[in-house]
Amino acid sequence: MSDPTIATILVVEDDRSLRALLRDELEGLGHTVVTAAGEAEARAALHEHRPALVVSDLRLPDGDGIQLLEHVRHAGGGREIGFIVITGFGTIEQAVDALKKDADDFLTKPLDLDHLGLSVGRVLENIRLRRRLSGYEALHGREGFHGMVGQSAPMQQLYRSIERIAVTESPVLIHGESGTGKELVAAAVHAESNRAGKPFIAVNCAGVPADLLESEFFGHVRGAFTGADSTRRGLLQAADTGTLFLDEIGEMPLPLQAKLLRVLEDGSLRPVGADTEFKVDVRIVAATNRDLEQRVADGAFREDLFYRIDTFTVTVPPLRQRGEDIDRLAVGFLAAAARRQGREPPALSPEAHAELAAHDWPGNVRELANAMERALAFAGDQQIDATDLPARVGRTPGAATPTRGEDDRSLATLADVEASHIRHVLDAVGGNRRRAADILGIGRRTLYRKLDSSQSGGL
Template identity: 55%
Template sequence: MTDSAPSGPIDILVIEDDPDLRQLLLDELTDADHRCAGKGDLSSARQWLAEEAPQLVISDLHLPDGNGLDLLEELHRLPVRPAFIAITAFGTIDQAVDALKRGADDFLTKPLDLDHFSLSVTRTLQRQQLEQELGYYRRLLDQGEFHGMIGRSPAMRQLFTQIRQVAQADGPVLVTGESGVGKELVARAIHRESDRRNGPFIALNCGGIAANLLESELFGHAAGAFTGATKARRGLFAAADGGTLMLDEIGEMPMEMQSSLLRILQDGKVRPVGSNAEQSLDVRIIAATHRELPDEVAEGRFREDLFYRLETFALDVPPLRQRGDDIERLIAHLIHQFNGRRQQPVDGLSTEALNLLKRYPFPGNVRELGNIVERAVTFCTGRLIGPEHLPDRVHQLPVSPPAASGNRWQPPTEDDTLVSLEAVERSYIQYVLNQVEGNKKQAADILNIGRRTLYRWLETDD
């Protein structure tokens, strides 16, 4: 082992001017599977620490160019301070008390007992990990954790309030929002906040089952109802009795099944396929979709009466791009989650990487953010995620309206008089739609509004 650091992230930095003792400590730490580096003075240690972020610094107090406790003061100013063990050949009680008061995690005197040294390193690292875990959970509480959802933005606080309110009722709920926003988390939160929390919660993706099998999956079947049905089987409605059944992607449900679902919502009875007997069940339905159901109704693909029955309690989950600083809270939560799979944890993101993510529109929302952070944590070899760890699409700015002189938006006027704010907004929305050739999703991204909001504007305009 030499004073140069091995490749890859370092756990421990040893600062000791005695080369023989420094090498002995490095060998001891390496034998315990730590990755470590050694320096002989404060100057070279400071240069190294400017580029690296170890978990632990072990430093002699009397060094050729200063006192190791001066370095400890500097470590306190870092975003994530490493633990610190002080070593000295001139140990006194007053010196030990001073070191501990200034933030040292332990104080050892020479000649070192290597067993005591190893025990001190182990306990210090364990204590640091525990403090980081406690700090994470304290931050999580500050961030507004609610049944697995992270957020303190106004949009999410409003959603959490609506979930609590809707949970006290017992009618069907319609959860809408773009793909990846976390509609199933919302459904589970409603269930857990309700009096049904001790009953079953079952989720089914209506778009993931063939239409000819969906009826049997939901309602069950009697023995001999069809070829291969050798015995009776209860469906998901019966399995969810006393609890909640989430029907995800309700917009994919065939029209004939929509009629059956409407009947169940009206009378609470289910008839298994091939049976004449009806079963009375107590099941709350939570439907979810990324589609605009009013458009589906207009196109004849979704029953209007079922839509109105479902939207009695409608919750719209905001897209990530409308949640402000929640993105930073989510990134911290995801990094902690994925750190559990790594031997060397990641502390966070560089400023440049964070700025790239904050300006990215996230068409895939929280699910896409999770994939991006998992990829970054996997490929990051240091303590900070940098731009190089992010996928290429994040480096590209979102599309914005062109500013060519002959194609600029001009505010509307009426005989050179001032017009209302509403008229200005309508004009700009139409301008953006023209620039993206009518692509409503792209227009909503540029305008930083939800597609439902855009549709409401367009309906009013008509």
């Protein structure tokens, strides 16, 4: 199955011009696009290409999108394939029915291409989370908790904190370094709460363009601004009765912080351009790797909002503090990567185990997952040696650089240096590709192309 961060997307649309527009837009975002004009073609494409996401019109010449959705959910991939419905005027009830049958989102015609990109990104991120949870299943038991793996004392304390906090209705603030798995903690809080089974909506506050933030959170009515050709509900309404997870909340602009504070205080929101207010019942779980108190002191974060969301705080331990969990996670990631490739996972040599234990893992769990993916690509069928690990991992800190001859992997190629720097920047911005591209001084298409060509190297 394709990597959901640079996904293969199946577009199912009878209208040739709209089909071409969707292909161009999604390819412009870095994705690989496969198209189909009807349900029969779509089923064949599902089998051949195994996409991460399906974007389908409800009305198809040889069936309908609901039938295709049911096929995907029951026969074609379960919940590991995302599904976005496109609907025209007069079919909103069908779209709502599609959501009840596990569609991930629906878009109305005429399509807002900015919202299309946001919806696709959000659905693919949720797929990534579901796949990570699935990859951990083999390690579940007493050493696991809602997708998190670990028997170390810091992780056991984290599990107990989640259980105590989840049963309240108060906001939760999750602290942790980039790559520690804050989204898994948020999902666990939701799963342990009385809201389990209700919507769990996740959004990266740094990943939404500033000019779309208010509309994305609060929705808008038709005609509210140029390009608002249809009424659209926001994330807060979509999460009603459930949980809204705000990742990187420290990056939220001050005007939106004020509006969010009101929702937290009395549950009231007003869509952009609307004359009336709505009431919502949403629990806010936020996460940050920033020092919010310092952000408050700098005037970049509202003090009243900080104290409102800081009712309960959970700190996710960095991987370097988790001792024996590193081995368990490494084996689990290795097994999941091997399963995706249809092969048996090779064993880790004693030297590889030692190098994993010695590394300080600045990129945390995300770095470990990428290291195992890369090691599997270089390893034989029987065993992963220390030399199969990325150069930044496979060398004990302070040790002399070994001499291995002309094929010495510690003498990095220019491509390796570039890939390592891109990974460093992505980790620093929490995986936000838009911000990473700006920092690197390249376009997003260029970044996607470099990521795509470097997948075998662990990016």
